[in-house]
Amino acid sequence: MTTLFISDLHLEADRPDIGKQFLQFLETDANEADDLYILGDLFEAWVGDDDPNTHYFTIKRALRKLTDSGIPVYFMHGNRDFMIGSGFANETGVKILKDPYKVTMYGRKTLLSHGDVLCIDDVQYQRVRKMVRDPDWQASMNAKPLKERLRIAQEARRQSLEQTINKSLEIMDVNEDEVKRVIQEHNVDVLLHGHTHRPDVHTVDLGNRKAKRIVLGDWYEQGSVVRWDSRGPKLEAMPR
Ligand code: MN
Numbered sequence: 001m002t003t004l005f006i007s008d009l010h011l012e013a014d015r016p017d018i019g020k021q022f023l024q025f026l027e028t029d030a031n032e033a034d035d036l037y038i039l040g041d042l043f044e045a046w047v048g049d050d051d052p053n054t055h056y057f058t059i060k061r062a063l064r065k066l067t068d069s070g071i072p073v074y075f076m077h078g079n080r081d082f083m084i085g086s087g088f089a090n091e092t093g094v095k096i097l098k099d100p101y102k103v104t105m106y107g108r109k110t111l112l113s114h115g116d117v118l119c120i121d122d123v124q125y126q127r128v129r130k131m132v133r134d135p136d137w138q139a140s141m142n143a144k145p146l147k148e149r150l151r152i153a154q155e156a157r158r159q160s161l162e163q164t165i166n167k168s169l170e171i172m173d174v175n176e177d178e179v180k181r182v183i184q185e186h187n188v189d190v191l192l193h194g195h196t197h198r199p200d201v202h203t204v205d206l207g208n209r210k211a212k213r214i215v216l217g218d219w220y221e222q223g224s225v226v227r228w229d230s231r232g233p234k235l236e237a238m239p240r
Helices: 016-027 054-068 086-092 123-132 135-142 146-165 176-186
Strands: 003-006 035-038 073-076 095-097 101-105 108-113 190-193 200-205 210-215 223-229 232-238
Touching (some): 054 073, 176 190
Parallel strands (some): 073 095, 108 190, 190 210
Antiparallel strands (some): 223 232
């Protein structure tokens, strides 16, 4: 029996290859799993659950099929799809988790996160994050017409791309001290996250003990998954 973890697919209509692999993944790997955790940035952008984009419709229908078959699917917000709400949850049967979320996997205490909260060196980003995660901000956003939300999202993506070019890679990675602090605060053996698009398994030395930090990769060129069964977690690339 296996639990699957994925993140950072960044699904969008303009990248049908990613969507195709994800739909296939839901039909095969996920269909044979115990449960599936999606740790954020499933979508490249999300302006509200009322977006009638047909690409989203196909994805939602496939998720519904999986949850209807009795396989639990959990979703955590990323920095791209933080506007996913209860409408999406109701349509798909997916359960939305708070970030971070603690689970015990075969006796190992594990903290799940999208990972952007760990990137505290990017002060500018953390400021934006705080604003857009505010329920009042989200409510006022949702009150705007869909057309305007789409325009705002497009502008936000353009700005984010511009800022990313001017930031060093270190600033956009996790802060090592913050990683240690979070692992100790939640008293876990494993921290599993995405967001940085740097798939790897790190050993974190806490002085008195060692923990693991597993980073999921993005799906731009290939899929990335952590398969966790009784033998432990395994980070794998899925070529397409
Ligand atoms: Mn992200």
